[in-house]
Amino acid sequence: NQIKIFSPATVANVSCGFDVLGFCLDTVGDEMIIRKTVEKGIKITKIDGFDLPLETKKNVAGVAALAIYEDAKPDCGFEIEIYKKIKPGSGIGSSSASASGVVFAINELLGKPYNKTQLSDFAMKGEAVASGSEHADNIAPGIFGGFTLVKSNQPLKILELPTPSNLYATLIHPQIEVKTAEARNILPKNIPMQDAITQWSNVGSLVHALHTNDYPLLGEALQDVIVEPHRSKLIPHYNEVKKAAISNGALGSGISGSGPSIFSLSEGIETAKKVEQAIQEVYTKTGIEFYTFTSKIN
Numbered sequence: 447n448q449i450k451i452f453s454p455a456t457v458a459n460v461s462c463g464f465d466v467l468g469f470c471l472d473t474v475g476d477e478m479i480i481r482k483t484v485e486k487g488i489k490i491t492k493i494d495g496f497d498l499p500l501e502t503k504k505n506v507a508g509v510a511a512l513a514i515y516e517d518a519k520p521d522c523g524f525e526i527e528i529y530k531k532i533k534p535g536s537g538i539g540s541s542s543a544s545a546s547g548v549v550f551a552i553n554e555l556l557g558k559p560y561n562k563t564q565l566s567d568f569a570m571k572g573e574a575v576a577s578g579s580e581h582a583d584n585i586a587p588g589i590f591g592g593f594t595l596v597k598s599n600q601p602l603k604i605l606e607l608p609t610p611s612n613l614y615a616t617l618i619h620p621q622i623e624v625k626t627a628e629a630r631n632i633l634p635k636n637i638p639m640q641d642a643i644t645q646w647s648n649v650g651s652l653v654h655a656l657h658t659n660d661y662p663l664l665g666e667a668l669q670d671v672i673v674e675p676h677r678s679k680l681i682p683h684y685n686e687v688k689k690a691a692i693s694n695g696a697l698g699s700g701i702s703g704s705g706p707s708i709f710s711l712s713e714g715i716e717t718a719k720k721v722e723q724a725i726q727e728v729y730t731k732t733g734i735e736f737y738t739f740t741s742k743i744n
């Protein structure tokens with residue numbers, strides 16, 4: 447009658463795929479305990495780690511839980527404990543980990559009546575509370591694992607992409623907060639045709655690279671001419687981090703979700719570790735607090 451789950455951090459956008467591409471990390475994530483109760487309704491009883499609202503309708507996990515609960519109409523309620531390890535506003539899918547974790551867990555306790563796409567749809571309702579818009583690019587990799595592409599939101603259609611086996615992600619999280627809603631507001635409403643052409647050629651190349659294990663092509667495709675020029679201004683020393691990562695062997699780097707975290711992809715753990723060290727050196731000099739980690743994509 448109770449389940450304990452690990453809900454992983456995720457990287458959305460993956461440079462060229464704003465609001466559609468994402469991948470799942472396996473070393474950092476939230477933990478949650480979800481319990482069936484006789485009393486009906488959804489109740490958040492504990493949030494450990496960060497100061498977030500316990501009130502169900504104001505909490506990302508609460509809203510996502512209500513979405514699946516109101517659809518399933520079970521003859522019980524659920525109580526949620528959240529042990530939050532992913533800092534809100536860090537750019538590695540903090541809100542979506544809460545949302546996707548809780549719907550996954552409730553589905554398990556109900557005997558798995560829903561498929562992964564339906565779970566993603568419920569989780570999106572929670573994510574919208576945090577970011578001000580419904581997008582599934584963090585939710586989908588959290589629920590499906592690996593790389594995912596959101597083909598459409600309505601109806602929600604998610605494609606699972608293959609992950610080359612020797613691919614590692616290195617993340618740096620500068621300890622500043624970037625609110626997703628604000629990072630979306632600074633984006634242009636219209637884009638030049640030439641930029642659109644560059645971007646969709648990169649998205650297509652990235653998908654092809656994942657299917658063919660073409661690491662160099664994957665690196666070339668990690669380019670974002672639409673969003674990065676605006677958002678990189680919100681991230682201190684962004685270009686230096688990117689330069690350090692690439693000159694130490696990374697295939698490419700970009701903003702993780704809406705930032706401020708920066709991700710780099712590398713072929714092989716040795717390169718990824720070297721990249722992590724080079725990035726640490728850049729940030730140590732700045733005096734800004736940060737943490738880094740390297741993870742397989744899973």
Ligand code: HSE
Nearest residue numbers: 458465583626703704
């Ligand atoms: N695609 C989203 C964005 C991810 O970049 O705004 C963050 O929720």
